[in-house]
Amino acid sequence: MTRIPHEPSGEPNPLRALTLDRLRCRTSMKWRAYPDDVLPLWVAEMDVLPAEPVVRAITDALALGDTGYPAGTGYAEALAAFAEKRWGWDGLAVERTAIVPDVMLGVVEMLKLVTGPGDPVVVNSPVYPPFFQFVEHMDRQVAEAPLGADLRIDLDVLEETFRRVTEGGRAAAFLLCSPHNPTGTVHTAAELAAVADLADRHGVRVVIDEIHAPITAAGVDFVPYLSVTGGENGLSLMSASKAWNLAGLKAALAIAGPGSAADLARMPEEVSHGPSHLGIIAHSAALRDGTDWLDSLRAGLDDNRRLLAGLLTEHLPAVTHRPAEATYLAWLDCRALGLADDPAEVFLRRGRVALNSGIPFGTGGAGHVRLNLATSPELIEEGVRRMAAALD
Structure with missing residues (x-):
């Protein structure tokens, strides 16, 4: 695959557009779940204004009264063009796509297609908590194949887990997070091909959450699972919602490889x-015309990753983390601080800063927190200051 190099867009950093006072006027979960004296650096919402092409597309639709039911393949066409230009992948066939309400509801529908009640679904913990919640709610059994110490897929552990859950010819699926949430790991083509080979040998079907795919750090290439050798039997879920902060405008795409x-x-x-029809309009506009905004965001996130690393070295040197290759999240190992299994509770109670507790992420999550970097540098500085003050 031939990828297009990413050049600076010239657009202003979206992460610097909003003051704390303006952010506190928001009514979404990030800014309403905690009292006003708490600084929220937790749930995956970004502190940005939407890209102008998205605003224009939604405004035009409202002016026209275009608020009915979704139709057509415009979303899939926009994503296919984005994937070819951004990732050098021309294998996203519009005829092998379907619109779904959002990525996690799409995951549920894909798992229903390839597993039955009681069947196991393998996940790489620590991983996005809804993987556990949605899988268990649909009467499947979660089987953990924990990441290695390097926070990458441990292929030996994965193979052993595949072997165990498919004993006796039982149907099983692997719910792959790519890029991985919460670690921000970007799986390489070789890793993904190895996963596909293991899945084929053990008869495991692969369903992939690729929602964070557009948000990679400089010099890091995202590889679509369906593009690798052996990946043609996979079922992928993609959306513009995370990269352009459109979670409130529900829409996603299920994408099948040729074999699925x-x-x-x-x-x-x-x-x-x-x-949502308006969601599809917004997501399509983002993918078609919002790439300059996206690249300004990505540059701002690179700056914030460097900022966080420096702040931790200065104020919380016992906290360790690997700067993420993708997503706008930071996975912080706080075990050396002696705050037991849930340091997020201590940071909230003593420091009035809200982070995601690592415990719901499964095995490997205890003693960790997840911090949302998609905010202004000033709020990251304030967040780390509050974390450090919680230790006094």
Whole structure:
């Protein structure tokens, strides 16, 4: 695959556009879950204004009264063009896509296609907590294959887990997070091909959450799972919601590889009624015309990753972390601070800063917190200051 180099866009850093006072006027979860004296650096919402092409597309739709039901393949076409230009991947076939309400509801529908009640679903913990919640709610069994000490997929552990869960010919799936949340790891083509080979040998179906794919650090290339050798049997979920902060405008795409097209075709037609028509308009505009905004965001996140590393060295040297290769999240190992399994509770109670507790992320999460970097440098500085003050 030939990728297009990313050049500076010239757009201002979206992470510097809003003051704390303006952010506190928001009514979404990030800014309403805690009292006003708490600095929220937790849930995956970004402190940005939307890209102008998105605002224009939504405004035009409202002016036209275009607020009905979704139709057509515009979203898939926009994503296919983005994938070819951004990742050098021309294998996203529009005819092998379907709109779904959002990525996690799409994951549920894909798992229903390839597993039955009680079947195991393998995950690489520590991992996004809804992987556990949604899988268990749909009457499947979570089987953990923990990441290695380097926070990458441990292929030996994964193979042993595949072998164990498929004993006796039992159906099983692997729910892969790519890029990985919370660590920000970007799986390489070689790693993904090895995963595909293991899945094929053990008869495990792979469903992939690729929601953070557009948000990579400088010099890091995202590799779509369906593009690697052996990946043609996978079922991917993608969305513009994380990269352009559109979680409140629900829409996502399920994408089948050539070998799984028949599976996707079995998805009930009524699932496609769930996405928001305005969401699809917004996501399509972001993918088509919002790439300059995205690259300014990515540059701002690179700056924030460097800032956080320096602040931790200065104020919390016992906290360790690996700067993420993707996402706008930072996974912080706080075990050396002696705050027991849930340091987020201590940082909230003593420092009035809200972070995600590592415990719901599964094995490997205790003693860790997840920090949201998609905010202004000033708020990151204030957040680390509060974390350090919580130790006094």
